[in-house]
Amino acid sequence: MPELPEVETIVRDLRPRLTGRKLTNPRLHRPDVLRKVSRQRLLRTLDGNHVSAVDRRAKHLVVRLASGHRLVIQPRMTGSLVVYETRLTAEQRRYAVLEAGLGGGGRVVYRDVRRLGTIWLLDERGWQSYTLRIGPEPLATDFDADRFRHQMGGTRQAIKKALMDQRRLAGVGNIYANEALFRAQIDPSRPANRLARAELDRLYGHVRDVLEEAIAAQGTTVRDYRTGTGQSGSYQDLLQVYGRGGEPCRRCGARLVTTHEIDGRATTFCWHCQGMPR
DNA sequence: ACGAGGTCCTGCGAGC
């Protein structure tokens, strides 16, 4: 499921392959992914437009167009955006939501099995209000431990829920929240405002480390996620807790526990390394 | 202000 490292991987793959290219013959197969834009306006805007930049914001792909519009794609659970240089196979075309030809050859395809993902077409004004509602980027060079403590502070919410709240912090989802809390040896259910300064500082470092290591590994492929060239990521081999409920902790050997007590989402942790729920 | 719960969507695996 694309979180920050997966979307960053896609962006790094697509940037050299899309920037400067002309979009031709766009086709929308599943209009139910569109938000606040009609099928007609989307296709008319894309057709003949040029890609001026490819960026990431939080877990969203941002394709900037020469017209000044931004095509914003939230892949959510099962979305992927891939550039193909050769003819698409039937399997690659299956679940295609939006696709377009590229001037000079090739196709760019947004595919989404469950279609929980969404597509927006924003002008400058729409983009400003969109991005202002999202929290700071955890890997930005000016995002320091003070800022992290400030963003996590002042709430009794479980620290894991606060980490995943996109208004507080951009791009962290269930996989990397679980991993960062395990590394920092912090109980995911503890209220954010009860963490000591030293614990938050530790968590800040581990959030950034785990995100950077996952980017280096091209992301985590559990099922549907693919890079911008259609490959699987490899961070799933390095996960310490996510998806390992019932298996032994790699640090102490205790059985990892999975609960759904925090916001109804699967939380896997080591009761020994991360402390009993309190 | 906050928490709980519903909604979207399809594939998959368990159970009968």
Next chain:
DNA sequence: TGCTCGCAGGACCTCG
């Protein structure tokens, strides 16, 4: 074999 059911879950919404 073929069916139903619950679950996966990020973001957004309503309700109390």
